[in-house]
Amino acid sequence: MKLVWKLLRQHISLPQLGGFFFANLFGMMIVALSVQFYKDIAQVFTEGDSFIKKDFVIVTKKVSTLGSITGVSNTFSEDDLSEVKSQSFAKNVGSFIPSQFSVTAGFGMDQSDFHLSTEMFFESVPNDYVDVSLQKWHFDKNSHTIPIILPRNYLNLYNFGFAQSRSLPKLSEGLMGMIKLDILIRGNNKVEKYKGNIVGFSSRLNTILVPEEFINWANEIYAPGKQVQPSRLIVEVKNPADENIAKFFQKKGYETEDNKLDAGKTTYFLKLTTGIVLAVGLLISVLSFYILMLSIYLLLQKNTTKLENLLLLGYSPGRVALPYQILTLGLNFVVLILAIILVSWARSYYMGIVSSLFPQLAAGTIIPAVAIGTTLFVVVSSMNIVAIRKKVQSIWMHK
């Protein structure tokens, strides 16, 4: 083997191999670093919400001035609904159903004259979307009691705004649950009294919420024949950082209630940037692969007579190809190791900054870089090995 190597190493060009080495190193490093960086940074946007089990986005149609004047409906039709449902990011879609009758709510003490009342409305969503214990979330026609969920904002507004400024007592959620509201419903020439019972506060649903079964029943009784179309949708999404959500809503002219989709936009740009960097890295890798193949081909070409004579002496094509295959494999391997070392060094630098900005972030590992580097190594090396083997076989045939 030593003698074979002594023969075949002739005409090896160090500058060419050096050129390949550095080109391949940079290519692999860029590819590995971009993937690693993406994996490290993307969790900033995606894992922030992981403590909430499900992710919801509330969607409305844009209310424009022109729309207001011309009276264009901003409710969602069946088609709109099924289109949203069919999107890949949507796990489930529910609609807000508004009450079609007039509602007055008030509370006071029967013994005294003190009584407060206000005009208001009800809305409902399917029970799956309610983020409050569903134990009391049930309407019974005979009891004449309606469970109600209020937005947590309302309570906060009272407790930290109104009560604070007027030195009034603060109300806890438990206390609020004890208050019975007097509800008066009018419609279809009927007037009826109900009791309202606050069963919880929602931070997700910014409306006065009653059970869906009540709305369906009451709309039937107090506003029969009226078409009910939802003006708001609640969409359960698979991943709120999915940039397709923002793209889709943008295209349809829908608006979302909170800034949950900002993460999606950021992730989109992160992906875009990573993609560009990755493409550049891959391009460099491909070019370096070309340099290596050209260099090896040139080497084989210059050594054709020697290879031919070795084959005639009884050396097998595999054995003759072996030194060149080991050479490329060795080079590729050194490149892989160096690239991983360089990436982990670069990573330790930026992760210092990231972890001081987002201390809650899991540390993560360098596995993505190692995985992509190894994949690249395996792909490039096996292509090298096959190409060398083919070239030697063509010398065997030499016809």
Next chain:
Amino acid sequence: MNNIILQQTLPNVFAERESIVSEVWKRNLELQKGEIYLIEADSGTGKSSLCSYIYGYRNDYQGTFQFDKDNIRSLSVSKWVNIRKHSLSMLFQELRLFSELTALENVQLKNNLTGYKTQKEIEDLFEAMGISDKFNSKAGKLSFGQQQRVAFIRSLCQPFDFIFLDEPISHLDETNGQIMGELLMQEVNKQGAGVIVTSIGKHIELNYNKIFKL
């Protein structure tokens, strides 16, 4: 391998010629292990072609060559590798030495592959051929006659059923030719092999069983 069979073989380049006067081409003949053959040729009668066909590095011919029952056209690469290592030895007319390796390294390159001769046996062969002082000289620096002897030693460094020598003594004097013949016969008798020698004039003195005119 016990015999090499030629059936109606002819180099493609001769196919156009109308009359071929040859005891090899366009004939059926069988070369047997243990026999000694001489193929005498004039220039341009296809002697080198014959060598390259039998050694498997050219196949621009018609007819068939067989090793025992196998048509050599259909032999796989690994079979050829085995044949070149264990069954068929060739002393090329153009020698095919590696000029950047020393004489000894050239021989070792083959012997490392087969493990057939000991270092001592190789040294003895160099001694007998009168080139023991050239052990460590680069093959490229040797005269053609010296190179011929190195290539000859190399061709003995393997087990074989047939040994094929293409003009082995074209650049050797009579004494060296005789020594080569003796060394060759020692090895051939030891292995019970067949010998095929070609020449275009001067030929190595052996007890030929048959002489063909190419």
